[in-house]
Amino acid sequence: MSTVQTMSHPIIERCEQLYEDLSLNYVRDQTNATGRKAFGFMPVYFPREIVYASGLLPVGLMGAGDLLEIIKGDAYFQSYICHIPRSTVEMGLSGHLDCLSGMAFPAICDVIRNLSGMWKIMFPQKESIYFDVPQNFDPQIGGHYLVEELKQLAVRMSKISGKPVTHEALHAAIALYNTHREWVMKCYAQRSKKPWEVPTSELYLLMRAGLILDVQEHIEMMKAYLESVADLDRKPMDNARVVLTGSFCEQPPIGLIRSLERAGCYIVDDDWVLIHRWIKQAIPTQGDPFQNLADAYLKHSMDAPFKYQPERKGHQLKQCFIENRAAGVLFCAPSFCDPALLDRPMIQKFMEAEGIPYTSFKYAENTGQYQVIKEQAGTFSDSLKLWGEA
Amino acid sequence: MTQKDQSMEIQKEMIAKHFTELGKAATEKHKKVVYTFVPGNLTELILSFDLLPVLPEINALQNGMRKRSGGYITDAEKSGHSEDVCTYVKCDVGMMKGGNVGPTGEPLPKPDLLLLSYTGCFVFMKWFEILQQEYNCPVVMLHIPYQSDGAPTANMQAYIVNQLREKVIPALETCSGKKFNPARLSELLALSARAEEDFVWVLESAKHKPSPIDAYFGGVYYIGPIFTFFRGTEEAVEYYRVLRKEVEERLAQQLGPVTPDGTMPKEKFRLVVEGPPNWTSFREFWKMFYDEGAVVVASSYTKVGGIYDQGFRHDPEKPLETLADYCLGCYTNLNLPSRVELLEKYIKEYDADGFVINSVKSCNSFSAGQLLILRELEKRTGRAGGFIESDLVDPRYFSASNLKNRLESYFQMLEQKREKAAL
Ligand code: SF4
Ligand code: SF4
Numbered sequence: 001m002s003t004v005q006t007m008s009h010p011i012i013e014r015c016e017q018l019y020e021d022l023s024l025n026y027v028r029d030q031t032n033a034t035g036r037k038a039f040g041f042m043p044v045y046f047p048r049e050i051v052y053a054s055g056l057l058p059v060g061l062m063g064a065g066d067l068l069e070i071i072k073g074d075a076y077f078q079s080y081i082c083h084i085p086r087s088t089v090e091m092g093l094s095g096h097l098d099c100l101s102g103m104a105f106p107a108i109c110d111v112i113r114n115l116s117g118m119w120k121i122m123f124p125q126k127e128s129i130y131f132d133v134p135q136n137f138d139p140q141i142g143g144h145y146l147v148e149e150l151k152q153l154a155v156r157m158s159k160i161s162g163k164p165v166t167h168e169a170l171h172a173a174i175a176l177y178n179t180h181r182e183w184v185m186k187c188y189a190q191r192s193k194k195p196w197e198v199p200t201s202e203l204y205l206l207m208r209a210g211l212i213l214d215v216q217e218h219i220e221m222m223k224a225y226l227e228s229v230a231d232l233d234r235k236p237m238d239n240a241r242v243v244l245t246g247s248f249c250e251q252p253p254i255g256l257i258r259s260l261e262r263a264g265c266y267i268v269d270d271d272w273v274l275i276h277r278w279i280k281q282a283i284p285t286q287g288d289p290f291q292n293l294a295d296a297y298l299k300h301s302m303d304a305p306f307k308y309q310p311e312r313k314g315h316q317l318k319q320c321f322i323e324n325r326a327a328g329v330l331f332c333a334p335s336f337c338d339p340a341l342l343d344r345p346m347i348q349k350f351m352e353a354e355g356i357p358y359t360s361f362k363y364a365e366n367t368g369q370y371q372v373i374k375e376q377a378g379t380f381s382d383s384l385k386l387w388g389e390a
Numbered sequence: 391m392t393q394k395d396q397s398m399e400i401q402k403e404m405i406a407k408h409f410t411e412l413g414k415a416a417t418e419k420h421k422k423v424v425y426t427f428v429p430g431n432l433t434e435l436i437l438s439f440d441l442l443p444v445l446p447e448i449n450a451l452q453n454g455m456r457k458r459s460g461g462y463i464t465d466a467e468k469s470g471h472s473e474d475v476c477t478y479v480k481c482d483v484g485m486m487k488g489g490n491v492g493p494t495g496e497p498l499p500k501p502d503l504l505l506l507s508y509t510g511c512f513v514f515m516k517w518f519e520i521l522q523q524e525y526n527c528p529v530v531m532l533h534i535p536y537q538s539d540g541a542p543t544a545n546m547q548a549y550i551v552n553q554l555r556e557k558v559i560p561a562l563e564t565c566s567g568k569k570f571n572p573a574r575l576s577e578l579l580a581l582s583a584r585a586e587e588d589f590v591w592v593l594e595s596a597k598h599k600p601s602p603i604d605a606y607f608g609g610v611y612y613i614g615p616i617f618t619f620f621r622g623t624e625e626a627v628e629y630y631r632v633l634r635k636e637v638e639e640r641l642a643q644q645l646g647p648v649t650p651d652g653t654m655p656k657e658k659f660r661l662v663v664e665g666p667p668n669w670t671s672f673r674e675f676w677k678m679f680y681d682e683g684a685v686v687v688a689s690s691y692t693k694v695g696g697i698y699d700q701g702f703r704h705d706p707e708k709p710l711e712t713l714a715d716y717c718l719g720c721y722t723n724l725n726l727p728s729r730v731e732l733l734e735k736y737i738k739e740y741d742a743d744g745f746v747i748n749s750v751k752s753c754n755s756f757s758a759g760q761l762l763i764l765r766e767l768e769k770r771t772g773r774a775g776g777f778i779e780s781d782l783v784d785p786r787y788f789s790a791s792n793l794k795n796r797l798e799s800y801f802q803m804l805e806q807k808r809e810k811a812a813l
Binding site (some may be wrong): 362 | 472475513518519531533546634728755757758
């Protein structure tokens with residue numbers, strides 16, 4: 001079994017500090033220094049361009065992983081509910097999120113949906129927004145609805161920031177996020193090309209940093225990172241190339257990600273921190289920016305289990321498998337995650353029909369024991385290598 | 391035959407007739423069939439095209455009551471469905487894989503159309519994606535936005551009406567081969583509104599002391615026609631007329647609710663219940679309440695297929711808008727603060743001694759946030775809340791001794807509170 005090269009890297013060290021800093025000191029510093037307010041959002045998609053254009057700092061939250069002892073959060077959720085709402089509530093109740101003027105809860109499942117209402121009750125002095133996207137993708141129907149929702153969102157953001165969202169400001173934000181997306185794609189492409197050069201655990205931390213940092217700062221960070229890894233003499237190893245899916249919301253702890261790499265998997269694509277790539281191409285910066293954002297969502301967003309998709313189930317994953325020259329798929333879902341786990345049998349059926357090998361496991365963000373999963377992933381990667389050689 | 395028996399008999403006949411029709415549709419294909427869900431159901435619209443509705447949730451709960459769900463769930467899990475997800479879905483998948491014989495023993499027809507009324511529950515979307523993959527039949531989605539800020543908006547209503555006009559109605563036209571007839575729809579909606587009046591009267595009769603009905607365990611029978619296949623029919627109007635008459639008589643005689651063991655002799659505790667019931671041991675569960683003299687005077691479960699007691703009635707003058715408003719207003723489409731407010735209102739208006747939350751493992755739509763609901767209600771009403779856990783149709787999650795213990799302690803607590811207050 002091969003191991004991953006984990007050389008310390010100054011940029012990744014910074015990313016890891018940001019990842020571990022549940023009190024969001026970067027955000028606090030920003031708000032203290034400039035008076036700029038910040039607005040949080042949960043996975044997966046939230047139109048950050050609007051938040052940014054209103055002058056607020058968008059801050060993405062993905063739970064507290066295994067970094068926070070849950071003392072109060074467990075009293076709010078039954079044992080059969082996933083872990084991310086507990087750690088989010090824990091962070092809220094213990095003051096970690098005080099620096100945020102509000103929170104958005106995107107429409108991905110009933111847990112996040114209900115959490116939006118819980119937030120209203122628990123933190124009445126803060127704005128709590130449930131961001132409902134259409135499941136009808138016809139521009140005349142779902143599109144019309146979404147444009148209106150986006151405009152209302154802009155009004156709510158402006159109320160907090162005190163600055164109106166002008167078309168000009170929104171175009172500028174869209175342009176900035178277009179550049180951001182471009183660099184994100186480059187990072188992913190480089191990992192797929194040379195996964196030994198851009199280890200998944202590093203890319204992951206780099207992307208998590210992009211949820212916290214100002215978008216301009218994150219663009220510079222990605223540029224610097226890509227430049228630096230080209231100079232590192234990291235050697236390829238005999239690992240199996242796999243695509244990982246099912247982890248778009250509650251995240252596995254970083255230790256588990258490292259364990260998967262150590263188990264001999266080159267994860268060449270994944271659905272962690274999906275927001276950076278959610279819209280697959282540049283959004284036009286001419287015309288009505290609200291319409292452009294809506295069109296991008298309807299026509300150019302990714303497939304995911306929380307999006308209505310009666311047909312072509314699994315096709316995106318197959319495409320991703322082919323494009324990344326993967327040998328297998330890891331279905332890696334949080335326990336009790338309705339969207340991921342209800343989708344899984346449908347996708348697996350398709351994978352079987354297509355002859356794509358896969359293995360499945362579940363985790364929680366605070367999983368402390370990786371051994372069983374590591375062994376499973378190790379056996380899977382060994383079998384892929386054997387199968388590939390046969 | 392007593393009056394009570396008469397309404398029960400009417401409902402029994404209605405259901406038997408419907409399942410016979412479905413059996414006929416399965417074998418003789420005399421009518422086309424539309425599968426859909428209880429919350430946000432568009433029964434009048436479906437019936438206006440002479441199509442037959444099938445409600446997979448109802449099949450699942452009936453299978454639960456007939457003790458078949460456990461096997462179906464295990465079969466679905468063996469075929470790759472996760473042990474973590476809603477057991478209604480797995481019960482349905484298991485039944486389908488076992489030959490699609492319905493709960494009454496008659497074959498169920500395959501869907502000619504899946505009408506995905508995506509209202510108040512995320513799982514619905516996945517459920518019909520699964521069925522679509524299995525049956526390879528047409529599916530039409532009606533997305534109902536969530537009332538996240540406590541009220542429907544004009545944008546939400548317009549979005550729904552647009553979908554009805556541009557997607558749902560054309561799909562029903564194609565399925566049935568008939569043109570949409572707005573006048574026919576309005577006629578059916580007018581019948582709905584009539585039934586709704588009597589239904590609300592029955593629910594509100596529980597404000598009397600003693601309550602003549604149990605609004606949860608008995609309530610699940612009362613919601614039957616209006617939440618399922620019969621809203622908008624003459625039969626439903628007649629059912630609720632008869633039911634109301636029966637309840638009026640019970641009220642006049644100061645009688646308590648009817649239970650499987652006869653009329654409840656004495657109303658000791660008045661409760662509000664939040665959450666769905668367990669179906670696999672429904673009677674045993676109910677007995678845990680009535681043996682202690684506990685009557686449920688209001689419940690949220692009897693609002694999943696529409697909240698009528700807060701004033702909503704289907705409006706035949708605005709057929710599509712009224713369907714949109716109906717869908718938006720189903721209980722699980724309300725945000726947490728609205729749910730708390732409604733339950734608080736029930737506790738106060740029905741003068742309940744306390745409330746019980748039955749938290750079911752299957753249903754994140756209901757369950758996520760219920761522990762906060764418990765705290766809030768206790769804080770706002772000063773009345774004691776009980777919290778129990780079970781499942782809808784998975785017998786593995788119904789622990790009778792555990793539930794009984796918890797409920798007994800809860801009733802003891804209510805008793806002690808009462809004694810203290812009397813001092
Ligand atoms: S992990 Fe899954 S079920 Fe839990 S909040 Fe996220 S999407 Fe919802
Ligand atoms: S999750 Fe709840 S509302 Fe949704 S299908 Fe299951 S039981 Fe019904």
